[in-house]
Amino acid sequence: MFYRESGQFKSSYAADSAIFTIAQDRVFIAALLALSFVAVPGLASDYLLSGILIPFLILSLAALGLNILTGYAGQLSLGSAAFMAVGAFATYNFMIRIPGMPLLLALFLGGLCAALVGVAFGLPSLRIKGFYLAVATLAAQFFIEWVFTKFSWFSNDSSSGVISAPAMQIFGYPIDTPASKYLLTLAIVAFMALAAKNMARASIGRAWMAVRDMDVAAEVIGIRMLRTKLLAFAISSFYCGVAGALYAFVLLGTVDAQAFDLHRSFQILFMIIIGGVGSILGSFLGAAFIVLLPICLNLLGQVFHGAISTQFLANLEMMLFGGLIIFFLIVEPHGLARLWQIAKEKLRVWPFPH
């Protein structure tokens, strides 16, 4: 039924350490990318693009960032939204204060700023871990939210408190339609996801996993704890920062600290728990799930229309999220990504499992 990797021999080191070792995977990814770059922007409606696909892609990127830190390096963080906020505000300030700043460079610099802040708040991880570290990242969440609401320098002294993101353009080509915004987001997310996939199989990814599984043993075999942990914080925050900048510029159109509150941090944490901790694919599956569930619930509300209040739906949504988290932790701690893997393994031998 499904494809098998039989007959594909790895005869060189390059082939053995490729990102996608199986030919069918490479074809599948190429086809998926082609489909999403060429076919989707032409066919999808504006609502599908800016209501579902763009939030999905951006939140996937944030989930990817958190997954690097929590899933691969094993450091629980409840402050991912704060790093998103740093990315968003830094990008905004680079755009505003330096005339002629290219958008992509501003995004990159915004990510770098988030990485620096991430390293600063990652420093305690060298001494503490577990809940204590989670609380330390909460400190980042509250502190950064406070800084951005209290000091008007960051919002360019705007009096209303609402700052609209400046118009975006790349090489003179304006990014203003949903399709162009989608393409920009997709390009960035695809590039960074491949980079993450690459990191996960490279030496740094293996070092992270060693630290996650047993830090003392990792140190004994010569992994430098300081470098590995801080790098995890930096790269994770970079991903979150870029995601935050995209969230503010592409999705909301305003830069607002309220959009990056504790609730957003939990939302991203839920994505990686449901999608799969320590899995690149899982970040995407989890984000898709979290983006789609409220939309499906709303549709359900419309079916019964009038009979179910929005209040009820909002509460039901909270209960469903909470319940699903518990369900996944008990039944399938590795999330949707693991279910997909199991399905693949089953299909591989189907219809003759013995």
Added chain:
Amino acid sequence: MEWQFFLEVLVGGLLAGVMYSLVALGFVLIYKASGVFNFAQGAMVLFAALSFVSIQAMGVPFWLALLLTLVLMVALGVGIERVVLRPLVNQPPITLFMATIGLSFFLEGLAQMVWGTDVHGLELGIADEPFDVAGVFISKFDLFAAAVCGTLVATLALFFSKTKLGRALRAVADDHQAAMSVGIPLKHIWAIVWGVAGFVALVAGLLWGSRLGVQFALTLVVLKALPVLILGGFTSVPGAIVGGLIIGAGEKLAEVYLGPFLSGGIENWFPYMLALLFLLVRPEGLFGEKHIERV
């Protein structure tokens, strides 16, 4: 006058700190006996307060409503232990922690779905009016809260150190397997602990509810309790109290004396920074057990 003002802020802060300890106490109880960091304690506080107010609104007299809510909270605690935690035995603590985050969302949704999202007032019959002690104004309500908290802590301390059940609880906290091998029924013990935590949540819910009004914001109380725990150590009942006092006083003093230089509103993050600095010096907290694994 300056000195008097300082005293007033200090006392106000200390008494607010007592309220934080009340929430922190619920955490400590569960952590001590099962090693679970129960993020859902705030949701339990909301659930308790909301249930109490709603039951009272049905025309049930105060004491009966209190009793009914207590039964409900104990049942909830036991239910959580049975449904959520028992299947997760032997999982890493971080998994349990994430499960309780899920639990807190579930409980918040459930409480509001069953009892509605309106803000309720809660009247305990204690006026929140200040009275004068040697020129320093102290709120009557805060004093009452402090007294309740003190009684609760004294009772729990006696319970833990003097009764057979309390000793069993401590044994379980120390080592699950060893406790089981000397014949302590682990499951009963956990059910009891979660029941007691439900009771503490009820007390905290009543006090906080009459202070802030019974509303969704009650769940945020949990965020105030976290730095208290870090400061006091996760396993110590007196630690929760002392931590609460330090955080409460520190927060108010910082707001008054440091706040103007930082354009105010620092109450939200100051306790965390205080706790964080503290962590770097003493990772196990003031009264915590020393065997926290360090990197």
